[in-house]
Amino acid sequence: MAKPFAALAIPLFLLSVVSLLSLRCGAFSADRPTDRRLLVLVDDLAIRSSHSLYFSTLQSRGYDLDFKLADDPSLALSQYGQYLYDGLLLFSPSVQRFGGSLDLAGILDFVDAGHDLILAADSSASDLIREISTECGVDFDEAISFQDPAALVIDHTSYAVSETEGDHTLIASDIFIESTTILGDEKIEAPVLFRGIGHSLNAANSLVLKVLSASPAAYSANPATKLSSPPSLTGSAISLVSIVQARNNARVLITGSLDMFSNRFLKSGVQKAGSSIKTQSPLLFSFGTALVLRSEKSGNQQFLTEISKWVFHERGHLKEGECMAQVFLSMNFLVKEYSVEIYEWSGSSWKPYVVDDVQVQFYMMSPYVLKTLSTDKKGLYSTSFKVPDVYGVFQFKVEYERLGYTSLSLSKQIPVRPFRHNEYERFITTAFPYYGASFSTMAAFFIFTVVYLYNK
Missing domain, CATH: 3.40.50 (Rossmann fold)
Incomplete structure (x- = not known):
């Protein structure tokens, strides 16, 4: 009697799996x-x-x-x-x-x-x-x-x-x-x-x-x-x-x-x-x-x-695409570049969402930077700015709410730290007087040494 029940258990298991997949x-x-x-x-x-x-x-x-x-x-x-x-x-x-x-x-x-x-x-x-x-x-x-x-x-x-x-x-x-x-x-x-x-x-x-x-x-x-x-x-x-x-x-x-x-x-x-x-x-x-x-x-x-x-979301439904944050050095300042893709559901497919009121916050406890993102008319929004001279863990935050549209809430964490010794530029224009003072001191010491040793 065990064999008929064992044979019946397999179809029942497959049926439950198919039912679960159909629900999903x-x-x-x-x-x-x-x-x-x-x-x-x-x-x-x-x-x-x-x-x-x-x-x-x-x-x-x-x-x-x-x-x-x-x-x-x-x-x-x-x-x-x-x-x-x-x-x-x-x-x-x-x-x-x-x-x-x-x-x-x-x-x-x-x-x-x-x-x-x-x-x-x-x-x-x-x-x-x-x-x-x-x-x-x-x-x-x-x-x-x-x-x-x-x-x-x-x-x-x-x-x-x-x-x-x-x-x-x-x-x-x-x-x-x-x-x-x-x-x-x-x-x-x-x-x-x-x-x-x-x-x-x-x-x-x-x-x-x-x-x-x-x-x-x-x-x-x-x-x-x-x-x-x-x-x-x-x-x-x-x-x-x-x-x-x-x-x-x-x-x-x-x-x-x-x-x-x-x-x-x-x-x-x-x-x-x-x-x-x-x-x-x-x-x-x-x-x-x-x-x-x-x-x-x-x-x-x-x-x-x-x-x-x-x-039923045939209109006014937004989603975010790829989100990217980059860090690079420019003129001894740490610069952040942020970009995000936003698309709108048209009822049958996704199309680029094009507006001019999407903003990003550079946030730690409170916003330090608030920038309006520029768009390329193809769904990509981006901006860049100089990081404030405050060290800690910051967030890029996009809180977008517009009448009739689904709300977007995006966040990405970015650490801000002091420069390493090898991240500074080797020669800074504003430091040329100090460079001149250092080299002139070395030259004067060299001349003094020669004169002191060889002068009778």
Whole structure:
């Protein structure tokens, strides 16, 4: 009976090795930073069809989506110490408890390991979803009472015009962050449709940014009840969509509207209140004369596509190449030369990163030298400078942070010591008077000796 078990053990071992290798292939790679395997957690699998346009844009860019219910008992983010997914999409706002081995700590560990997260909430957001957003520096507006639903964002000036007046909870916002790195080079012309709950940013967290903001006239309240006290969240303090880039360069997107990802919002026309052009109907009549206007879509698809490129590192991802520090002598001074290569991920390959604001510090306890690096337009940054007359162990430090880009933190240690006796120049111009005095003294002593010995 031992032989069949021995024969079975070998295939099982090979299978486990293959499984482990397959897990490693899906992990984050510095040479290819784009996330490819995404886990999508939903409350109802019907979201797979109602939000299919957004999911299809991800799949068209090469992402592999794995849809699962948020309470699936087999749910797991890692196996054998390796993460199964590169990114996580939480489209399950009402989930009270995740299934399987997944919990709040597991999601935070997932982000701490350098993976990316998209979280979409709505008026049914559970305490679990709120806790995740709070840990990321975002605070959703709390429910008004246990009986009433959560407060929605209401705006009586920047709402989307529709056939029915409505309660002005369908927001048409065009207040975007000014960053081509985050939102792409092409300007988003149409407003973004938003219906959901607003949130505020934790003032103590400098890593979270507003990407889409509410207008100064917006406020957060329950549209079904009459206000008895001033809203706690008003005006430009309301963020509709926010992003976080952690110190380990993991990226997080948080929004209070799951509907903004839906097919209905992506395909819908939009006219912002007060706009002079109506884009919902291709044909309008004015005083008996036909006016033909082109029908436009909302800006949701362009906005969500561009922001997802940033979240999943298709844009704004930097890496350092070869770093070199050289020491040489020049005119009796010790000179340091420093160079580093910086590249940017274009979505498919690495290309040189060309800017003029990269600086290096020559550092020991505090910066002694701060120099801006010059570039050759091919990704190489370099500079040279005279070392200060202070002996010790110094560091070349590059701390580069720019809006929308991953941060770079480079350091290289260099010892600074006195010159050896054979490192000085043999004849120094400024010492010629001393050389002359020495040789004249020797000549005078020689003449004195001759005169003293041979003079009678």
